[in-house]
Amino acid sequence: xxxxxxxxxxxxxxxxxxxxxxxxxxxxxxxxxxxxxxxxxxxxxxxxxxxxxxxxxxxxxxxxxxxxxxxxxxxxxxxxxxxxxxxxxxxxxxxxxxxxxxxxxxxxxxxxxxxxxxxxxxx
Amino acid sequence: xxxxxxxxxxxxxxxxxxxxxxxxxxxxxxxxxxxxxxxxxxxxxxxxxxxxxxxxxxxxxxxxxxxxxxxxxxxxxxxxxxxxxxxxxxxxxxxxxxxxxxxxxxx
Numbered sequence: 001x002x003x004x005x006x007x008x009x010x011x012x013x014x015x016x017x018x019x020x021x022x023x024x025x026x027x028x029x030x031x032x033x034x035x036x037x038x039x040x041x042x043x044x045x046x047x048x049x050x051x052x053x054x055x056x057x058x059x060x061x062x063x064x065x066x067x068x069x070x071x072x073x074x075x076x077x078x079x080x081x082x083x084x085x086x087x088x089x090x091x092x093x094x095x096x097x098x099x100x101x102x103x104x105x106x107x108x109x110x111x112x113x114x115x116x117x118x119x120x121x122x123x
Numbered sequence: 124x125x126x127x128x129x130x131x132x133x134x135x136x137x138x139x140x141x142x143x144x145x146x147x148x149x150x151x152x153x154x155x156x157x158x159x160x161x162x163x164x165x166x167x168x169x170x171x172x173x174x175x176x177x178x179x180x181x182x183x184x185x186x187x188x189x190x191x192x193x194x195x196x197x198x199x200x201x202x203x204x205x206x207x208x209x210x211x212x213x214x215x216x217x218x219x220x221x222x223x224x225x226x227x228x229x230x
Contacts, residue, residue: 035219037167045159045167045210047219061218062124095166100178108214109157111178113166 002026002112004096009117016086016121022079022096022114030054030074033099035110036081038092038119048094049081053103064090086121093118125149125213129222135230138201144225146194146211154190155215161224162207170209171196203229 008020022034035050049070050059058070069082079096094117097110126149136142146156154174159167169178171187174194184199198205206229211222 044224045161045212045221047212047221050219059217059219100169100172106214107155107172108219109169109172109212110167111169113168116166 002098004098004112004114006094006096006114006117009094009119011120011122012086013123014087014121017082017084018086018119020081020083020094020096020117020119022081024077024079024098027098027112028102029072029077031102033108034070034072034079035097035099035108036070036079037095037097037110037113038090039095039116040089040092043092046092050099050108051079083119086119088121091119091121124218125152125216125220127211127213127220127222129209129211129225131225132223133226133228135228136201137230138203140201142198142201142227144196144209144227146189146196146222148192148194148213151191152213152215155213156187156189156194157212157214158187158196159210159212160205160207161210167210198227201227 003025005023036048051070055072067085071080096114098112100111128147130145156174158171161167175187186197208224208226210224
């Protein structure tokens with residue numbers, strides 16, 4: 001069974017940094033593109049970033065471009081999101097999500113999601 | 124950026140009834156559309172991809188249709204476990220975008 005377990009969230013001051021991790025199991029991690037999606041309290045879903053199966057291609061929402069960096073370590077079956085220059089509007093539950101189709105292609109929709117990890121940016 | 128607009132924001136329906144949710148794209152996304160269900164305190168769950176293909180384990184009472192800019196998610200007969208928030212997502216172009224969600228509540 002595929003499992004995605006996020007960690008690394010918490011309270012951080014505006015301008016601070018945080019790194020989220022997503023440990024994957026039950027799948028051939030290196031075969032699947034992955035993504036981060038966030039949800040501000042009481043709000044809808046917002047896509048944040050994605051990374052190809054090989055890690056060679058990354059994508060970002062305009063709202064986080066230049067501040068967040070997505071990466072992956074296939075030797076550890078782990079996805080990361082390095083978040084710098086955090087703002088109050090980055091406060092959200094962050095989900096990691098697995099792309100349904102393996103390997104390449106452009107169809108990024110997600111069949112497995114982590115349980116979510118709360119990031120709170122506040123002084 | 125493609126803007127996804129869902130309607131209505133909230134739909135009140137009685138169990139056993141049929142219900143239809145709508146999702147409109149600001150420009151064509153072909154059939155590159157997915158639907159998700161989210162219950163309180165839970166992660167989203169993939170229901171439909173390719174606008175009309177049910178994901179693994181999704182009951183046949185859920186059906187998706189549409190292409191281009193207009194899409195619908197239909198429930199043939201609502202069950203108690205179907206009351207949740209539903210989101211559409213386009214994956215035709217970057218950035219990926221979600222609709223704002225439709226809350227399906229018990230009447």
